[in-house]
Amino acid sequence: MNKALVFDKGNYRFVPTGVHRYSAGVAAQPGYEICRVVFSEPVPLNEGFAIIQAVLEAEERPLTALCACELRSPEPANAADFSSFNETYVQTLSDWGLIKGKHNPVARCNVSPLVGAPAEPSFYAFSYTVETDIEESTFVISGSCEVPEVDGDDEHLVVAYRDVSPQGMLKKAEWVLDEMERRMQVLGFEWADTTATHAYTVHDVHAFMASELARRGAIQKGLGWHLARPPVVDLEYEMDCRRILNERVLVID
Incomplete structure (x- = not known):
């Protein structure tokens, strides 16, 4: 979709995707900012929600102020197991009132x-909106891999499928x-607005560090x-980015 939708109950806008498990990104509405909390160590999903x-x-x-979740999984899942996990995850969001029609407004990153992977799906961090007097905009762009967000088995859509050569990783x-x-543009932002950019991969990124990331x-x-x-x-490759001015670490005993 080429335009953002407003989620009034959370005081933020979001970019819809073709799947129900997350949005492509969120941005705080005027009068609000997005704050981020990082857990000192991964917290199992149910405990994290609590x-x-x-x-x-x-x-x-x-509860509808929750606008982004950052998750950590034990290992990459097959399509069936990933679908099962998402049903449980989305059910909690639904119970919290975090569903707008057919859309899930909450941004997400999951790697x-x-x-040191956790033994079960866990929270790494989360973000939410608060009232503010600052006039700076804040946003979170969801993690994206090298495949469009569509439901079902989509291996034929994966860019450079199973090609982890330097050329494949570049693609x-x-x-x-x-x-x-594209996601930032829909929300009205660009790279210059970001305060953090992350890449998630076990493969070498140096081959395109200058030619793509820096350029x-x-x-x-x-x-x-x-x-x-x-x-x-x-x-094999995921990225996310954000503009957050207020972050803190929550120590887990």
Whole structure:
């Protein structure tokens, strides 16, 4: 879709996708900003939702203020297992009132660390809207891999399918970078507006660090390279980016 929709109950706009598990990105409405909380260590999904609820209640924000989730998975899943996980995840969002018609407005990133992956799907971080006096805009762009967001088995749509050569990884990166730019454009932003950009892959990114990432202006603030795989088998490269002015770490005892 080429335009953002407003999610009034959360005080943010979002970019719809062709799937029900997440939006392509979110941006705070005027009078609000997006804040980000990183867990000191991954927290299992249900426990994470409970902590998020407690944080939102403590700040007198509705559950619908949740606008982005960053997840970590044990290992890349096949299509059937990934679908099953998403049903459970989306059900909680639905219970919280975080569904707008056929759309899920909440942005998301979900990857599997090569080393130190959690034993079960877990939260790494989350973002939510709060009232603010600042006039700066804030946004979060969801993680995107080298494939369009469509339901069902879509391996034939994967860019450079199973090609992890330097040429194959370049094609994947080009596609993902184009998608990042498209999502930001829909919300009215560009690379110069970002405060953080992340890449998630176990493959070498140096071959296109200068020619693509730097040339486009994607890493003016540096690049957070996570040694991790996308959440589905046979996907090799994921990116996300954001503009957040207020972040904190929540220590888990």
